[in-house]
Amino acid sequence: MALKNKVLLIILDGQPWRDARRYMGNLEGWVQSGEARVWKMRAVLPSTSASCYASIHTGVTPQQHHVVSNESIFRVKQADIFSQVRAAGGKTGAVTHSFWSEFFNRAPFDMVRDIEYDEEDSPINHGRFHTMTGYGHKNQMTPSDADLFATLTMLTERHKIDYGILHTCTLDSMGHRFGHDCGEMDNACFAIDAMLAHFLPRWIKNGYEVIVTADHGQSDRGHHGGRGEDQQDVALYWFGGGDGPKEGVLLDQLQLAPTILSRMGAPIANTMKAEPFLK
């Protein structure tokens, strides 16, 4: 079975809709020039990172997969994007927080064994992870986003992955530290937008369709987990083909997994009940 398309999913942790639309000048420039489309997407509840990561990849709610907090980390039972792409014969890669390796490959995370692996038979074939051990208010412990983007680019060119996810916690950590109405956040968005803009055209030139989105938003005080447009609503930028919904349609985060699989021509698991938003 040959896959129809290759897809990269970029998750900018904790970037709310309002910040994306105001501060991501390169992404917005591509929307303005017609090279990208943008919709609003609403995260699951709780709008907690781990819960959202698991829902983004499985297409089921936290009430179903049971990842209800950042403290409930285990190998998730449901089928997910990695397992479905593998079932279709595709190669997968991840450049993310180590939670992804635990949810979709194996748990607990063994820092030496699992920090980096290339495994032919695993759901995640090419994993490059970081743990953010020691993360806190005074020290973000996040890698440089340019390093993460370069690592993903390496996986696309050296290992020819069909599906790749990249997750960066920079903006979420900045939001928890500084909130959103401040120069620190303006600059953080400006910096990550420019770093992303350096690599994104290369991914497209290499034949990938690309989604740039977030796992959840944040309140102005830098909080998330609960209900509300500020905590739940994020931008979803699409660089690829297919017919999407009209501008202004609110997407559901549970649509992400079946949408990616249908773009790729991989089987949608029967647990993924939401409709793909790209036809």
Ligand SMILES: [Zn+2]
């Ligand atoms: Zn998060």
